[in-house]
Amino acid sequence: MKLLFIFYTPSGGMEMLNRQRANALQKNGIDCHLLYLENGAGLQNIEGISTHILTDDISIGNLLQKEQYDALIVTSNYYLLPRLRQMGFSKPIIFEAQGLGTKEFARYTIYDAIPYIRSYVDALLYPQTPHLMQLFQEYYPSFRHFCFHNCIDSAQFTYQPHQRLTYPVIGWVGRADANKNWRAMLEISQRLIAYCPGLKLWLFEDSYMGDEKTLYETALDQPEFAGHVVRHSNVPNRHMRDYYSIIGDSGGFLLSTSVTEGFGYAMVEAMCCLCPVVSSDSDGNGSFLLPNVTGKMYQQGDISQAVQEGIYLLMNPQSREAIRTQARRHIEQHFSLDAYCRNFVSMLNQLDVF
Structure with missing residues (x-):
């Protein structure tokens, strides 16, 4: 049994998910390969998984012919679907949705994908994110749907003891784009710094991505942030558990300001490392961030509430x-x-792949 997971670039939550599930499924006898269409910062995190960076159809077709995969899991890139069939791949293709940006963009994407999915796909896979569940049921009512939680190795990605800092730290993980809502992050942080002058703001950025970098850099270069901001670019994922643990022990928290999240891996990682989370109600985090129980949540756009939390x-x-x-x-x-593997293998069984 051999599977190929396909995504645009090894970065962010998708890189984490692919790496986590490939390792888990391989322990259950399923050989998993990864294919990305371009390079990305997350490539440094991958060990022990056959990973390919290919762009042209000839190279991808040669890979499919050589490896004889039993199924493909294509995440988000529906334009690739007809190309894969034209390369001669006739076995099941599962189209997976993760993220897809804002709710409005997710609706546009899922609607625009209709002719591709109906013509070339055998099943749909997506996490238990309310807006994704609603959209897929609306546009594909008679299709084969598989919907279950993503996964994380909480035994490996766990709290690491360090010497405690003498000041609280607010962490933020993201890139300079509108959906990550860096403007809200800076406004919230500015107010918190005014309340707690010793506070530090640690920014974990993907320097390869983000279409608002110039605006982001200008906003950071303001006097109110001088001496408070520490920037970390493209940190290897294995080191993030140390940072989350330090933030958690400092008395601070991870701040998530996204407009919409399909899942929100940064928050899940932080929670594994005993770092509390303050987040916008970004939809995808509703399955794990229970207000005042497992974290703090504020209404999207309500900066004052975020500061209060x-x-x-x-x-x-x-x-x-x-x-x-x-x-x-x-x-x-x-x-x-374990839960993810059970759900995933059940899906393969129902598709007569495993």
Whole structure:
């Protein structure tokens, strides 16, 4: 049994998901390969998984012919679907949706993909994200749907003890684009710095991506952020557990300001490392961020509420400790590798692949 997972570039949550599930499925006897159409910062994280960076149809076709995959999982790139069939691949193709940006863009994408999916795809796969569930049921009511949680290895990606800092840290993971909502992040951070002058802002950025870089750089170069901002570019994923652990122990938290998330791996990673999360209600995080139980959530666009939730975590260590402990337990119970493998193998069985 051999599978190929295909995505645009090894970056962000998709790189994490592909790496996590490939390792987990391989332990269950399924050989998993990865194909990306361009290079990306996340390539540094991949070890022990056959990974290919190919762009042209001839190279991709040669790979398919050589490896004789039993099924392909194509994430988001529906334009690639007819090309794969034209290359002679006749076995099942599963179209997967992850992220897809804002709800409006997700609707446009899923609608625009209709002729491609109906002509070339055998099944649909997506996480338990409300807007994705609603859109796929609306546009593909008679199609084969598979919908289950993504996964994380919480035994490996876990809290790491370090010497505690003497100041709180707010972390943010993202890129300079509108959906990650870096403007809200800076406004919230500015208000929190005014409230707590010793606070530091650690930014974990993907320097290869983002279509608003010039505006982002200009906004960061303001006097109110001088001495408060520490920037980390393209940090290897294995080191992020150290950073999340340090942030969690500092009395700070991870701030997520996204307009829409299909899942939100940065938040899940932080929760695994006992780093509390303050997040916008970005839809995809609703399955793991339970307000005041596993994290703090604010209404999209309500900067004052976000600041209040942040201050609450900074000023209430007992409640903060309960939230971060409950958060890790929730991830362990609901997003395990074993659960993902069971769901994934069940899907393959129903498609007569495994």
